[in-house]
Amino acid sequence: MKSAVKFTLIELLVVIAIIAILAAMLLPALNQARERGKASKCVNNQKQVVAAQMLYAGDYNDYFVTVANEDPRWSWFVLLAIKGEVPDYEHHALSYLTIRAMQCPSAPPWAYNPTNSYATAYVGMYGMLWMKPAPYLGRETYADFAEIIPSSTPPYFIKISRVRRPSELPVLADNSNCWNKTNESRGYVTPDGEEAGLPSLRHQNRCTLTMGDGHVDSRSATELWNQPFKMKACTADGIVLSY
Numbered sequence: 155m156k157s158a159v160k161f162t163l164i165e166l167l168v169v170i171a172i173i174a175i176l177a178a179m180l181l182p183a184l185n186q187a188r189e190r191g192k193a194s195k196c197v198n199n200q201k202q203v204v205a206a207q208m209l210y211a212g213d214y215n216d217y218f219v220t221v222a223n224e225d226p227r228w229s230w231f232v233l234l235a236i237k238g239e240v241p242d243y244e245h246h247a248l249s250y251l252t253i254r255a256m257q258c259p260s261a262p263p264w265a266y267n268p269t270n271s272y273a274t275a276y277v278g279m280y281g282m283l284w285m286k287p288a289p290y291l292g293r294e295t296y297a298d299f300a301e302i303i304p305s306s307t308p309p310y311f312i313k314i315s316r317v318r319r320p321s322e323l324p325v326l327a328d329n330s331n332c333w334n335k336t337n338e339s340r341g342y343v344t345p346d347g348e349e350a351g352l353p354s355l356r357h358q359n360r361c362t363l364t365m366g367d368g369h370v371d372s373r374s375a376t377e378l379w380n381q382p383f384k385m386k387a388c389t390a391d392g393i394v395l396s397y
Contacts, residue, residue, distance in 0.1 A: 186358070192259040193357040193372070199255045200326055200364045203280060206234050206251035207325075208368070216314050218325070220283050220342075229341055230282040231256050256280055258328050260356050260390075261339040281329030281343025281351045320366030322382040327363035330354035330392040338392075343385075352388040353378055361387060 210233070211218050219230045232243045234250040256279050257264050264278025317323055324343070329351040331338045340351035353361040353373075360372045375387040375395050388394045 189260070189358055193360075193362065195259045196328065196357065196362045197370045197372075199257070199259070200280065200362060200370050201368075202251060202255040203234070203326055204364050204368050204370075209250055210234065210248070211314055218314050220325075231279045231341055258339060258356060258362075261328070261330075261354075264339075278339050279341040281327050281340055281353070283323075283325045284342040284344045284351070314366075317366050319382070321369070323366035324353075324363045324381075324383055324385065325366050327385075328354045328356045328361050330356070330388050330390060332388045332392045332394045352394060353385050354390055354392075355387055356390045 207218050207230075219233050231253065232240055232246050233248050234256070235243075235247040236249045236252050237244055237247045239253045240247060253264060258280060262278065314320075327343045329340055329343045331340055332352050339354075343351045343353060353363060355361050355375060357372065360374055361378060362370065362372050363378075364370045373381070378385045378387045386394060
């Protein structure tokens, strides 16, 4: 009768050490693969947002909704959301796209906040361009568009046909909160760093963003700064990069 195979303590420790070394070698590769999957999902989400914006523009006289100034009821994602997904603003939702598609998979998720309507309407979404005077834009106030959705505190809209070089105009981007220095997304993105939302290098030091002609791109901080529509960038945890 054969005796049972026995291992010494040293042999067991050697096996455990080998397993630990292999795990240490494989985990970074697995994490990178997971992040590449999230980046791919992010690209797909942004394409869906722009498709919803185009549907909105088709229904509302060629206007592309951006960010409501001061009044979250008219923010882009509230208007595009499916009815019932944003309880405080349900009567403003026009049912173009589910909220899940409006969030970066690498960012903290959006959640309804019954005690903070501002947070409900802004925190957790991709950053839509906050309209500011710029040579590429046809800046329109809601006063010129009041027959569609009357509002006393109007947002700005882009009229698509008045954008001169849409392939150079970022309209949607990954973003982080550079006020609070967090990975928390905001519902808006700005080019100059005056506001909380800046393009975020969330995907392996690159930012996913969508241009006015609908194409989605991935850019580094240097590429964001050197593009025709200059934009500062921040790290995933909201630290603004200097240039």
